[in-house]
Amino acid sequence: MARRPELTVASPRDRGLPEAIGRPGPSAFHRLNPLTKATLATMSAIAAVVVGGLVGPLILLALAVVLPAAAAGVLRRLAVTSVLLALPIALSAFVLNLFFFPGGQDVLLRIGPVVATAEGLAFALEILVRIMAISGAITLFYLTTRPGDLVVDLERRGVSPRIAFVANASVQTVPAMVERASQITAAQRARGLDTEGSFLRRARGVVPIVGPVILGSIAEVEERTLALEARSFSRPGRRTLLWAPADSAVEAVLRWAMVVAVIGLVVARATGALA
Amino acid sequence: MFVRWLAALIAFGAVAFLGIAVFGDFSADAAGNSWALIAAIGLAVGFVAYAAIEFAQTGGFASIARQFDIRTLALMPVAIAINIILGAAVANALKIPIYLDSIGTILVGALAGPIPGALTGFLANILWQYIIPPPFQGTVAAPFAIVAAVIGLLAGLFGRAGWLRPRPDRSLGELAVGGVVALVVVIGLAIYAYTRFYTGAFQFFNPENDNVLFTVLGWLIALLFVGFAVGFLVLLVLRRDLTVAYVTIAGVLTGVVAALISAPISANLFSGITGSGTDFLVAAFRQAGSDIQTATFQQGLLSDPVDKLVTFFVVYLVLNAMARRSKARFPQGERLIETDATDTLGEAGWRGAPS
Amino acid sequence: MSLRLEAVGYRYAGARQPALLDVDLELPDGAVVGVAGASEAGKTTLCLVAAGLAPRAIGGRIRGTLTLDGETIDAWPMHRVAAEISIGFQNPATQLSGVTTTVFEEVAFGPMNLALARDEIIDRAWDALEAVGLADLAERDPWRLSGGQQQLVAIAGLLAMRPRHLVLDEPTAQLDPAGTQLVGDALLRLAQRGASILIAEQKTDLLAAVCDTAVALRHGRVAAAGPAAEVLGAGLDELGVAPPARVRLQRAARKAGLPPDVIGRLAEATAR
Numbered sequence: 001m002a003r004r005p006e007l008t009v010a011s012p013r014d015r016g017l018p019e020a021i022g023r024p025g026p027s028a029f030h031r032l033n034p035l036t037k038a039t040l041a042t043m044s045a046i047a048a049v050v051v052g053g054l055v056g057p058l059i060l061l062a063l064a065v066v067l068p069a070a071a072a073g074v075l076r077r078l079a080v081t082s083v084l085l086a087l088p089i090a091l092s093a094f095v096l097n098l099f100f101f102p103g104g105q106d107v108l109l110r111i112g113p114v115v116a117t118a119e120g121l122a123f124a125l126e127i128l129v130r131i132m133a134i135s136g137a138i139t140l141f142y143l144t145t146r147p148g149d150l151v152v153d154l155e156r157r158g159v160s161p162r163i164a165f166v167a168n169a170s171v172q173t174v175p176a177m178v179e180r181a182s183q184i185t186a187a188q189r190a191r192g193l194d195t196e197g198s199f200l201r202r203a204r205g206v207v208p209i210v211g212p213v214i215l216g217s218i219a220e221v222e223e224r225t226l227a228l229e230a231r232s233f234s235r236p237g238r239r240t241l242l243w244a245p246a247d248s249a250v251e252a253v254l255r256w257a258m259v260v261a262v263i264g265l266v267v268a269r270a271t272g273a274l275a
Numbered sequence: 276m277f278v279r280w281l282a283a284l285i286a287f288g289a290v291a292f293l294g295i296a297v298f299g300d301f302s303a304d305a306a307g308n309s310w311a312l313i314a315a316i317g318l319a320v321g322f323v324a325y326a327a328i329e330f331a332q333t334g335g336f337a338s339i340a341r342q343f344d345i346r347t348l349a350l351m352p353v354a355i356a357i358n359i360i361l362g363a364a365v366a367n368a369l370k371i372p373i374y375l376d377s378i379g380t381i382l383v384g385a386l387a388g389p390i391p392g393a394l395t396g397f398l399a400n401i402l403w404q405y406i407i408p409p410p411f412q413g414t415v416a417a418p419f420a421i422v423a424a425v426i427g428l429l430a431g432l433f434g435r436a437g438w439l440r441p442r443p444d445r446s447l448g449e450l451a452v453g454g455v456v457a458l459v460v461v462i463g464l465a466i467y468a469y470t471r472f473y474t475g476a477f478q479f480f481n482p483e484n485d486n487v488l489f490t491v492l493g494w495l496i497a498l499l500f501v502g503f504a505v506g507f508l509v510l511l512v513l514r515r516d517l518t519v520a521y522v523t524i525a526g527v528l529t530g531v532v533a534a535l536i537s538a539p540i541s542a543n544l545f546s547g548i549t550g551s552g553t554d555f556l557v558a559a560f561r562q563a564g565s566d567i568q569t570a571t572f573q574q575g576l577l578s579d580p581v582d583k584l585v586t587f588f589v590v591y592l593v594l595n596a597m598a599r600r601s602k603a604r605f606p607q608g609e610r611l612i613e614t615d616a617t618d619t620l621g622e623a624g625w626r627g628a629p630s
Numbered sequence: 631m632s633l634r635l636e637a638v639g640y641r642y643a644g645a646r647q648p649a650l651l652d653v654d655l656e657l658p659d660g661a662v663v664g665v666a667g668a669s670e671a672g673k674t675t676l677c678l679v680a681a682g683l684a685p686r687a688i689g690g691r692i693r694g695t696l697t698l699d700g701e702t703i704d705a706w707p708m709h710r711v712a713a714e715i716s717i718g719f720q721n722p723a724t725q726l727s728g729v730t731t732t733v734f735e736e737v738a739f740g741p742m743n744l745a746l747a748r749d750e751i752i753d754r755a756w757d758a759l760e761a762v763g764l765a766d767l768a769e770r771d772p773w774r775l776s777g778g779q780q781q782l783v784a785i786a787g788l789l790a791m792r793p794r795h796l797v798l799d800e801p802t803a804q805l806d807p808a809g810t811q812l813v814g815d816a817l818l819r820l821a822q823r824g825a826s827i828l829i830a831e832q833k834t835d836l837l838a839a840v841c842d843t844a845v846a847l848r849h850g851r852v853a854a855a856g857p858a859a860e861v862l863g864a865g866l867d868e869l870g871v872a873p874p875a876r877v878r879l880q881r882a883a884r885k886a887g888l889p890p891d892v893i894g895r896l897a898e899a900t901a902r
Binding site: 038041049085086088089092093096097123127130131134135138139141142147150158162163165166167169170171172173174176177178181210211214215217218219220221222224225228229233234 | 330343344345346348349350351352353355356357359360361367378382394398399402404405406407408411412414415417543544545546548549551554555557558593596597601604
Binding site: 016017018165228230233238 | 678681683686687688707708709712713716717718719721724725727728729731732734735738739740741742743744745746747748751752753756768769773784787788791
């Protein structure tokens with residue numbers, strides 16, 4: 001029967017670990033346990049969907065996203081990132097729903113055959129607010145948590161080191177693959193590949209880049225496998241972690257409280273108690 | 276062992292029962308009905324139940340972890356990265372109504388099996404939203420994780436059944452049979468879907484339909500289908516590879532299942548809006564009178580099979596480009612290689628790896 | 631604690647011809663053994679077999695006996711072999727685990743997998759970093775290092791596992807001259823400290839500098855074996871391998887007709 005790893009953690013600095021490892025974040029919100037922050041993000045997102053309407057998600061946005069973001073000092077970055085992310089969706093939501101909302105009676109604007117309706121506007125705003133709440137909640141998590149921290153915390157709690165490996169490696173592989181793609185693009189350009197011009201020409205130019213990127217990355221898998229084996233990665237069972245984020249009983253209670261609250265919201269919605 | 280499967284079955288049944296009780300309406304008209312989503316959730320919950328019982332029994336997840344050998348684990352991050360990069364590029368840069376975010380998932384499914392494939396899809400979507408930084412971060416990816424998981428599962432099953440094994444240099448007769456079967460399946464599905472889900476409130480080809488958008492759209496789609504049929508037959512004859520027919524059917528089937536599961540998610544959570552090129556289609560269908568549920572399903576039934584068809588073809592091409600030796604070392608790699616004289620076993624004195 | 635291969639042969643999966651045949655090799659504790667040979671002569675295969683990766687991680691068939699300190703290691707699982715015999719490869723970048731953001735954690739990856747105590751891991755990581763001279767770079771991002779530095783990080787990562795023997799398959803093959811110099815110096819220091827290394831290389835100068843004994847391969851068989859100075863001599867030409875510079879220098883001097891005592895002094899001056 002495998003032993004459950006301990007939850008208490010000594011500060012990494014007093015045992016000779018380099019300072020950069022496990023360095024705590026700049027604000028109290030940053031220093032919250034990653035699982036707590038993840039729970040906040042997920043529960044806020046679910047709540048935004050369940051509550052519906054216009055007011056609910058806005059309140060959620062203010063309380064669960066804007067307030068903590070201000071406390072953590074990331075409000076400006078959050079705003080910029082959220083706006084950028086939500087822009088394409090906002091466009092779709094507005095243009096498509098404002099003008100193409102079926103059954104809209106209350107006409108606001110008429111441009112030729114196209115009609116903007118008040119119902120369409122209301123609907124579009126609802127979607128927008130909901131998506132802003134969801135995207136804001138998750139961006140807040142992303143801005144205040146190093147990706148590796150959540151994975152380490154989960155591994156400490158019992159997630160398999162193999163799954164943790166895949167999660168961590170994926171985060172590093174994305175930028176590595178993008179860099180490889182730009183290197184291959186440069187090489188192909190030097191060989192005369194046309195990357196400007198019409199959409200069709202650019203689309204045709206995608207294959208000589210995407211092909212080598214995908215195949216090159218897959219070819220490397222073999223070497224990586226052997227290198228991992230050479231470091232006893234296939235050893236069954238747990239591995240020792242150098243450090244793990246701190247946790248506290250208070251945060252555990254908070255997490256459960258959030259989950260219960262959202263379950264309550266779901267039940268209330270299902271039984272029609274919510275508008 | 277038996278206890279775990281029993282627990283999984285009970286969990287699946289409980290979810291199904293609950294789903295039917297709560298959502299009830301599976302009448303023939305409701306196009307966006309959620310039975311596929313409920314089934315998928317049931318599968319996931321059953322899997323969790325299985326894992327929970329195993330953890331309670333042994334303190335670990337050995338029987339599941341064992342399916343993930345190191346090579347598979349090294350492949351998964353690459354596959355997830357391919358999913359995210361291509362998916363983000365298509366969603367943000369090219370506003371075409373397909374996704375192209377499942378190439379990695381289906382690749383892992385084919386090479387390593389159903390469970391690794393499912394996990395790859397699931398993790399890719401979750402990481403895409405939570406941990407990958409902008410500009411690649413996905414805004415609506417996480418709730419569709421379960422769709423991605425089912426796609427990976429199906430790809431793994433198709434791989435295990437040998438559907439992705441190359442079958443080159445077949446006789447014209449065999450190719451003809453394969454071609455006909457594939458075309459019948461695809462066109463049959465298309466006709467069924469058309470008559471069931473796309474008529475009623477509007478018609479694509481009805482000359483009295485005063486909505487120009489739909490007449491144009493209708494002809495475009497018909498052209499697409501004809502183009503596909505011609506292209507498919509050409510490919511079949513050119514490559515003389517019977518597997519082209521198998522890949523076509525696999526792609527379309529996976530697309531249909533994906534559409535069935537993702538429509539309720541898209542409709543209920545986001546009202547069909549995801550910020551990608553598919554939103555136009557949804558709006559068009561809504562304009563013609565469908566409610567949100569139906570409109571997202573109608574859009575999905577167009578985008579998903581095309582997307583998965585293209586994806587399966589890309590994966591098949593990638594697999595063909597890989598060396599035999601590389602494929603063979605993966606758990607399911609043997610099923611992806613043409614059958615011919617395999618390794619001569621048991622020669623005097625030569626021994627293999629310890630088991 | 632010597633690693634011994636006796637009459638070892640290996641055949642890749644699906645291959646008709648064996649890649650190695652009838653190879654005898656001994657890697658005693660604290661010795662540095664070199665493997666020379668042209669490309670496709672079997673150097674990489676020999677390294678994979680010695681480190682237990684063949685057939686465990688790549689399939690294929692093996693014959694002959696491998697013993698560690700007299701004990702046959704055939705039935706040992708991969709991770710157990712890896713803790714005793716660690717192998718490094720040519721490509722520095724693919725040896726990075728891909729899950730760490732600092733050099734220190736990268737080096738600690740192996741010991742972490744062995745589930746050692748935390749203090750032990752930290753000690754070993756620092757020791758390994760000092761052994762290759764990278765202690766100053768402990769907090770750097772491994773992806774942002776030069777090829778030579780990344781290769782040293784990889785080697786440090788192997789050393790941190792405190793294996794009995796280190797196997798290196800052409801560690802400088804993909805490095806530029808600066809990187810080759812960096813790695814070569816580090817290997818020299820390790821050799822002087824008594825590390826036990828099996829190193830395969832095309833660069834016979836490197837082998838001549840660090841190895842005590844050497845083995846030359848041709849077509850998967852051992853063509854010559856013995857003290858490094860003997861094996862890494864003029865005979866290498868037949869095997870398609872360029873001998874070390876000092877050998878070529880002496881040969882050129884002889885051809886140019888220099889008097890024997892000058893050649894003798896040349897030999898002394900360029901000796902290790």
